[in-house]
Amino acid sequence: MVGVMLAAAGSDAAMVLAVGREFSPRLEAFGALEVSLDLDGLARVFGDARTIAHEIRRTAADRGLRVRVAIAGTCTAARLLVRHRIGVTVVEPGGDALALAGLPLDLLAEIAAPQADAAALGTDGDSRGVTAAARPASTPAPALHGRAGRSAQALGLSRAQSDEQKQVQALCHTFRQWGLRTLGQVAALPADDVAARLGQFGVEWQRRARGEDARPLVPAVPEERFEQALELEWPIEGLEPLSFVLGRLMEPLSAHLERKDRGAAVLHVRLHLVTKTVHARSLELPTPMRDARTLRTLALLDLESHPPGAAIDRVVVAVDPTPGRIVQYSLLTRPLPAPEQISTLMARLGALMGEGRCGSPAPVDSWRPGAFTMRPFAPTDEGPAVEVSSALPSVPVTALRRFRHPVPARVAAERGAPVRVTTDRRGLLGGRVERAAGPWRTSGGWWESEWPGGARMQTPEGRGAHGGAGTAAVGVDATAAASVTPAPLLPPSQPWDRDEWDVTLSDGATYRLFRQRDADAWFIDGIVD
Amino acid sequence: MANSALATLESALRARNLDRTLTTALPPLERTDPSAYAPAGLTDLDACLRSGLPRGQVSELAGSRSSGRLTLLWRFLAAATRRGEIAAFIDTLDRLDVASAQAAGIDLDRLLWIRGHAMARAEGDVLERALDRAIKALSLVVQAGGFGLVAIDLADVPPVALKRLPFNTWLRVQRAVEGSDTACVLVGPEPLARSAGGVTLTLDGRTSWTGEADRSRRLSGVDMQVRVVSPRRRVGGTVPVAATAATGC
Numbered sequence: 001m002v003g004v005m006l007a008a009a010g011s012d013a014a015m016v017l018a019v020g021r022e023f024s025p026r027l028e029a030f031g032a033l034e035v036s037l038d039l040d041g042l043a044r045v046f047g048d049a050r051t052i053a054h055e056i057r058r059t060a061a062d063r064g065l066r067v068r069v070a071i072a073g074t075c076t077a078a079r080l081l082v083r084h085r086i087g088v089t090v091v092e093p094g095g096d097a098l099a100l101a102g103l104p105l106d107l108l109a110e111i112a113a114p115q116a117d118a119a120a121l122g123t124d125g126d127s128r129g130v131t132a133a134a135r136p137a138s139t140p141a142p143a144l145h146g147r148a149g150r151s152a153q154a155l156g157l158s159r160a161q162s163d164e165q166k167q168v169q170a171l172c173h174t175f176r177q178w179g180l181r182t183l184g185q186v187a188a189l190p191a192d193d194v195a196a197r198l199g200q201f202g203v204e205w206q207r208r209a210r211g212e213d214a215r216p217l218v219p220a221v222p223e224e225r226f227e228q229a230l231e232l233e234w235p236i237e238g239l240e241p242l243s244f245v246l247g248r249l250m251e252p253l254s255a256h257l258e259r260k261d262r263g264a265a266v267l268h269v270r271l272h273l274v275t276k277t278v279h280a281r282s283l284e285l286p287t288p289m290r291d292a293r294t295l296r297t298l299a300l301l302d303l304e305s306h307p308p309g310a311a312i313d314r315v316v317v318a319v320d321p322t323p324g325r326i327v328q329y330s331l332l333t334r335p336l337p338a339p340e341q342i343s344t345l346m347a348r349l350g351a352l353m354g355e356g357r358c359g360s361p362a363p364v365d366s367w368r369p370g371a372f373t374m375r376p377f378a379p380t381d382e383g384p385a386v387e388v389s390s391a392l393p394s395v396p397v398t399a400l401r402r403f404r405h406p407v408p409a410r411v412a413a414e415r416g417a418p419v420r421v422t423t424d425r426r427g428l429l430g431g432r433v434e435r436a437a438g439p440w441r442t443s444g445g446w447w448e449s450e451w452p453g454g455a456r457m458q459t460p461e462g463r464g465a466h467g468g469a470g471t472a473a474v475g476v477d478a479t480a481a482a483s484v485t486p487a488p489l490l491p492p493s494q495p496w497d498r499d500e501w502d503v504t505l506s507d508g509a510t511y512r513l514f515r516q517r518d519a520d521a522w523f524i525d526g527i528v529d
Numbered sequence: 530m531a532n533s534a535l536a537t538l539e540s541a542l543r544a545r546n547l548d549r550t551l552t553t554a555l556p557p558l559e560r561t562d563p564s565a566y567a568p569a570g571l572t573d574l575d576a577c578l579r580s581g582l583p584r585g586q587v588s589e590l591a592g593s594r595s596s597g598r599l600t601l602l603w604r605f606l607a608a609a610t611r612r613g614e615i616a617a618f619i620d621t622l623d624r625l626d627v628a629s630a631q632a633a634g635i636d637l638d639r640l641l642w643i644r645g646h647a648m649a650r651a652e653g654d655v656l657e658r659a660l661d662r663a664i665k666a667l668s669l670v671v672q673a674g675g676f677g678l679v680a681i682d683l684a685d686v687p688p689v690a691l692k693r694l695p696f697n698t699w700l701r702v703q704r705a706v707e708g709s710d711t712a713c714v715l716v717g718p719e720p721l722a723r724s725a726g727g728v729t730l731t732l733d734g735r736t737s738w739t740g741e742a743d744r745s746r747r748l749s750g751v752d753m754q755v756r757v758v759s760p761r762r763r764v765g766g767t768v769p770v771a772a773t774a775a776t777g778c
Contacts, residue, residue, distance in 0.1 A: 334613065334614060334677070334710070335675075336615060336675060337615075337673065337674065337675030337676075341673055341674070341675060342673075342675075344673075345669060345670065345673040348669050349643055349666055349669060349670075352662055352665055352666055352669070353643060353644065353645070353662060353666060354646075357643065357644045357645075357646075358641065358642070358643050358644070359641070359642060360637055360638055360639075360640055360641065360642060361625065361627040361630065361637050361640065361642045362627070362637055363627050363628055363631055363637075370626065370627075370628075371627075372627035372628075374642070375638075377641045379615045379638060379639045380638075392570045392604075392607055392608060392611060392634045393634060393773075395750075395771055395772060395773050396571070396597075396600050396601065396603065396604040396633065396770065396772040396773070397600070397603070397629070397632050397633045397634070397772060397773055397774075397775045398597075398600050398629070398748075398750055398751050398772045398773065398774050398775055399599035399600045399602075399603045399626070399629045399630070399633060399775075400626040400628075400629045400775070401599055401624045401626065401684070401685070402624055402625070402626035403624065403647070404623050404624070404647035405647055405648075417743065426687070427685075427687060435736075435738050435746070436743070436746070437738065437740075437746045437747045437748055502747070502748040504595075504736055504738075507594070508593065508594070508595065508735070509593070509594035509595040510595045510736040510748065510751075526624075526626060527594055527595060528595055528736060528748065528751065528774075529594060529595055529596070529597065529598055529599040529600065529684065
């Protein structure tokens, strides 16, 4: 026995669900205003089907809802009936086909689009004075979690239903062209002939016209809150006592996640401070995880970097759940560390080295010297795992040790080629140039700012030095220079124009030099090592 | 019978890393299977190293500037990441050139790059703090486990600063890495840890050039002489390794 409750347009969707849950835990929502209830076994509690229907309607009215209720042998029959008849409709067992026989054909299109027909209910005769059904202010609204996610899901679902509704409307149009007007007439058609002319889709909707369900009821599982909170008798200060509190909260939270086979996608920590403010932190986890120790460590490491400003009165820990992780190990490759381990390591390294100092390097599509970007370190098991000899070049490739701040240099040049290099940097004394190759001229980024001419160069000290007269000249020709120019950094928006040289000095080392052409200044870019 | 029982007991203690509690001198437990080494994919060098750098030990690449230390390290990292392992590089003074690392064949997605802070002048307290952070990061990575190769670049740190490190620094690292599948590599101007179980590769290299005329000359690579020293593992010898210059870096 299935009951369907359809609320008037403008009703609170959460309230409709709440009323449904008061009668049966096995319910399925069709859109925002229609709920299907599995009523088997309720007769012992409330009485016969008609009593149950009236009880549902009365409870809904108590909550400020105007609803229609239909009870039939199948969900489809109840959904069709509830749209056609006002108030309460109860079909005795076995009477579905008869009850549906006289209903208009267009109801089929309506059950394909629950949102649309709910709105239609607000304009029909029964809903007069019902559209503005408002929830009393005193009635508490049930909490809905993950509402945004549900909305997105509902959006995709309603789009699919809209497509189906169009197909059903076309089907109904065909039936009307055949002279059929009621569901009973459609139900009476020979199924073989319907299949021959309208395909499986036609047969499926002919079964609906007979009141048969296409699928069993799929109970809606209420979203669970994964949250733990603790009121502290005395405010605590410092992270050490907080770690014990977090551990106490994480254990049941982790157990709850494990029971439900869920993992935490985002970890929220809210600290209610004695100053009546809330210190909230959210950690997006790279993979779903539920290990209590890992979650506690991650939260603590984050709070070490972002400590609360006052003593803590109340601690709330919540997670955004996501389906648990399924790991398939390989017999042939070495397993990677678990994501929990990597997350913990990255959090510890981040606390030690600073934000954004740890990750995987990645080249960028640019000729800008030394350009790179950082990505989160998240290795996957789908590695190359190929033979070394086939994947690597047969001989090693020389490496460059690049100075992130190029070292200003004094360069003596003859006919444009460097012959002697010295610097003020301790350990980089320089010397006579024994071998040199160059220049290789590169430039770029000039289209992104005022260039050439008085282009601004960013200096490590943050000053803007203008090329030309404003810069101390260091590029000299056959004579020693007096001073050096601050090293240029190359932020992504800055232009560059340089001549590069590879030089081996008398100290035995090979350097990558460049001459900044606008300032005629020399720098050591790196060391070949 | 007694010898058999003693051997079983010693074996059990060794499996749990408790063999140091024994008062008798045990023969070194040396793994000889291929998975106990991290090869470079260079036939001559791997043969000299008996398959590669030993896992669970601290090895070193030492040499002067432009001797090819970083080039050889890139090769080991490239081989490790191409095998599907993950590797970590602690860049004490933030000197990594991403383009040349990629040109060397390193799978960058499998490389954890821990960047120190680039300093205009690496000296004094600032340098000591940077060095301290880098060694702490090394300890964290080694203790986390799961990495095939972990390297720390100390090549540009002045030797004076390295000598000021507490004497037990590398011993602690050695104890942390012992028994794991991680090969730990220190890159420095001279041997630092001198681990008995690891190997020390001392490099002597010079850059090679092609073209005699000024206009046609270009850097063609680095010719290295790699001297392998490891008395305990009884490997040794000198291996020539030639590296070619990267293009577009």
